[in-house]
Each structure stands twice: as structure tokens, then as C-alpha cells.
Amino acid sequence: MQIKTLVFAASLSLLTTINLPAFAQTPNSPTVPTNKIEDPEKINNIKKLLDITGSKNLSRKIITQLINSFKSEYPQVPAKFWDAFIDEIKPEEMVDEYIPIYSKYFTNEEIKGIITFYETPLGKKTLSVIPQISQESTTIGIKYGRQAAERVLEKLKSEGYMSPNK
Helix, strand or coil: CCHHHHHHHHHHHHHHHCCHHHHCCCCCCCCCCCCCCCCHHHHHHHHHHHHHCCHHHHHHHHHHHHHHHHHHHCCCCCHHHHHHHHHHCCHHHHHHHHHHHHHHHCCHHHHHHHHHHHCCHHHHHHHHHHHHHHHHHHHHHHHHHHHHHHHHHHHHHHCCCCCCCC
């Protein structure tokens, strides 16, 4: 597998699994969020939500799991690549990038409601099992993605778009 393809696969996996806890509860009806990202209270509430959900720690765990999976699946890729790849991933920066997204889709009152949920026993249980759900989901996602890529490559080969030795 080429490095470009590997980076794409790793990036896709990160994008699809990194922020799972925040979506454990979503609003029942369409929202009319404020785009007032400059609202300090809303920013602080979003930060509190991200802290409660452990987004930074979960991001680190998922990144480590993905890298370990890719390392075992692609032993021909040099360790230097993986080390450089890990160095380029900054969970803290990723979490900061979530703030405008949350602001876009949730009002400050909704953010407060989600925080309230996560402070309940059910919310705490949800947060406690999210890492296991995420880990199992990531494993399935990697397997599914690999199988889909193999099917597409075979189809392209059979249709003459790729030479058999690529």
C-alpha cells in the first residue's frame, strides 16, 4: 500500500471516530443555534462539554489505537513514518477546532442541556462506555474500509483500469 493511501485511510478513520461522545445525545428537534462564537459563556460551556466528554483523551486513545492497527497491518511502513505521523497529530488543537462546530449546531442552552445529561448517572455511564464502543467501532470501520478498498481495487483491475502488478 502506498503511503498516500495509508495517510488517507488514517485520516478518514480519525475523522469518523474522534468525536463520538459528544453525539451520544442529540436534540430531538431542529435547533436554531447562535453563531455567536464570540460569546464567552457559550465558549466556556463548549469547553466544559468537551472536557466532560474527555474529547482530548479519547482522541489520544483513538489515534494510538489506529496507529497500532496500521503498524501491524502495514509492517513495511518504516517506524519513522509512524513517529512523524503521531508528532503531527495534536489532540489539543483538534479539540479547539470543535468549538465553532458545536457553536454552529447547538445553542448555548442546548450545550448546557447536554452537560446536564452527562452529569446524570446515565450520562456518566454513557461516557464510561464510549471508549469501548469507539474502540470496537474503529476496529469494524478499519476492517470494513479495508474490505471495501480491496473490492474496489479488484473491480478496477477486472475492468482494466489498473495493471495487476499495482
